[in-house]
Amino acid sequence: MGRRRLVVANWKMNLTTPEGCSLVEAVLGTAKQRPEVDVVVCPSFVSLQPLGRSLAHTPVALGAQDVFWLGKGAYTGQVSPRMLVDSGCRYCIVGHSEARGRFGSEPPRPLSYFSDTDETVAQKVSALVFANIVPILCVGETALERQDGRTDEVVAEQLAKALERVAPEECSNLTIAYEPVWAIGTGNVCDADEAARMCGLIRDEVASITDSACGDQVRILYGGSVKASNCAEIFANSQVDGALVGGASLIADEFSKIVLSA
Numbered sequence: 001m002g003r004r005r006l007v008v009a010n011w012k013m014n015l016t017t018p019e020g021c022s023l024v025e026a027v028l029g030t031a032k033q034r035p036e037v038d039v040v041v042c043p044s045f046v047s048l049q050p051l052g053r054s055l056a057h058t059p060v061a062l063g064a065q066d067v068f069w070l071g072k073g074a075y076t077g078q079v080s081p082r083m084l085v086d087s088g089c090r091y092c093i094v095g096h097s098e099a100r101g102r103f104g105s106e107p108p109r110p111l112s113y114f115s116d117t118d119e120t121v122a123q124k125v126s127a128l129v130f131a132n133i134v135p136i137l138c139v140g141e142t143a144l145e146r147q148d149g150r151t152d153e154v155v156a157e158q159l160a161k162a163l164e165r166v167a168p169e170e171c172s173n174l175t176i177a178y179e180p181v182w183a184i185g186t187g188n189v190c191d192a193d194e195a196a197r198m199c200g201l202i203r204d205e206v207a208s209i210t211d212s213a214c215g216d217q218v219r220i221l222y223g224g225s226v227k228a229s230n231c232a233e234i235f236a237n238s239q240v241d242g243a244l245v246g247g248a249s250l251i252a253d254e255f256s257k258i259v260l261s262a
């Protein structure tokens with residue numbers, strides 16, 4: 001069976017719960033027109049429970065933007081995989097460049113609270129797989145890494161480390177998002193052929209880290225300044241299984257067009 005297209009809205013730290021509830025009404029209308037596309041919205045932690053109730057038994061799935069890897073305990077401010085399941089989450093973004101402290105639109109700042117490392121990302125991926133939540137694992141190079149010709153090496157290393165704790169037979173649900181850091185929130189979308197090349201490289205890497213069945217099954221999204229006006233070109237290549245959308249997912253009409261184009 002072929003891979004289903006997937007479009008994920010990453011609302012980041014932008015919407016209150018009432019704002020999210022009204023946006024999701026529009027998303028639901030679009031998702032119903034495209035039953036062959038999987039649609040996921042990822043609101044902030046505080047909106048997960050109410051949106052989980054609104055989205056139960058609908059074609060739009062709920063995702064979180066991050067997770068902590070342990071089950072419970074004295075970890076002030078953290079949210080466990082079990083709490084995500086309890087809120088109705090089926091997906092979770094993990095290793096987003098912003099959570100790793102790698103920002104596309106701003107110069108490096110000493111923001112030590114955005115402190116994901118390859119090791120914490122690996123812990124999170126493994127905890128999500130154990131909880132039966134689909135990890136949407138983000139990988140991607142900075143502008144400087146690309147300029148230095150290190151793109152393929154950086155992405156391959158991020159993948160190898162993130163998947164270190166996952167057995168091949170646990171990979172059936174895995175989703176990867178190729179998100180060049182320099183494209184996130186900057187308006188500088190990656191060239192469609194290059195995005196497709198990177199998605200192909202990621203598929204080959206996943207196959208070599210796990211096995212060829214997993215390489216075939218894994219869904220690989222492109223993320224970074226996707227808009228209604230540029231998504232058709234990105235979706236045209238069969239290596240790209242969908243998109244992770246930030247800014248444009250906050251505008252009902254833009255996001256609907258992206259879902260309809262997928």
Ligand code: PEP
Nearest residue numbers: 184185223224225246247
């Ligand atoms: C993202 O943050 O995952 C993202 C892709 O953002 P944007 O679409 O705004 O570039």
